[in-house]
Amino acid sequence: MTRDQVRSEFGSGNLPNPAECEALYETLGPVPEAVRNHSRIVARVAVRLARLLAEAGCILDHGLIEAAARLHDVAKGRPDHAMEGSRLLAEKGYPRVALVVSVHTDLPDPVPDELTEAQVVYLADKMVAGVRVTSLEQRRRAARDRFPPSGEIRDRLETRWRHTFIIRDRVEAWLGQALDRLFPTGSDSPADTQP
Numbered sequence: 001m002t003r004d005q006v007r008s009e010f011g012s013g014n015l016p017n018p019a020e021c022e023a024l025y026e027t028l029g030p031v032p033e034a035v036r037n038h039s040r041i042v043a044r045v046a047v048r049l050a051r052l053l054a055e056a057g058c059i060l061d062h063g064l065i066e067a068a069a070r071l072h073d074v075a076k077g078r079p080d081h082a083m084e085g086s087r088l089l090a091e092k093g094y095p096r097v098a099l100v101v102s103v104h105t106d107l108p109d110p111v112p113d114e115l116t117e118a119q120v121v122y123l124a125d126k127m128v129a130g131v132r133v134t135s136l137e138q139r140r141r142a143a144r145d146r147f148p149p150s151g152e153i154r155d156r157l158e159t160r161w162r163h164t165f166i167i168r169d170r171v172e173a174w175l176g177q178a179l180d181r182l183f184p185t186g187s188d189s190p191a192d193t194q195p
């Protein structure tokens with residue numbers, strides 16, 4: 001059985017739909033409104049990326065991407081929110097979503113060669129500051145300004161951005177277009193981020 005066949009047979013199993021994600025904001029949170037809005041925009045960007053990738057021949061599980069993007073910050077504000085969110089989602093019976101959420105702040109290093117749902121969610125999250133689509137270069141500059149020039153925190157930050165640009169390059173290679181052109185800075189309204 002090929003990977004695509006596995007995905008089409010089992011791909012959408014055990015995934016919360018958008019309405020269930022909204023309900024999880026209450027039961028696992030409550031998640032603040034600003035975080036919900038951020039997550040909804042990240043989901044739009046991530047799903048649009050997934051559709052563009054599919055058109056280019058890179059087939060990923062859109063349901064998993066959408067659910068994980070909607071829920072990636074479900075534990076925002078708590079210590080190690082990625083792992084905490086992951087734990088809560090696994091407990092609710094969503095292990096695949098939990099896995100993606102667990103790595104949305106820090107991917108394994110080195111990043112595996114093949115583009116994955118987790119990488120798409122990771123990238124989409126970096127592309128959205130608040131509810132605003134922002135250029136990755138701009139976000140990296142802003143992040144660098146906020147942290148000391150050396151030390152453990154800085155190293156972690158640099159690893160995150162190194163991963164971000166590896167994934168961006170991978171996505172752009174599939175799409176044959178620059179992400180900044182497809183997702184211009186400031187395209188923050190739902191209409192702007194629709195395919």
Ligand SMILES: [Fe+2]
Nearest residue numbers: 042072073125
């Ligand atoms: Fe986020």
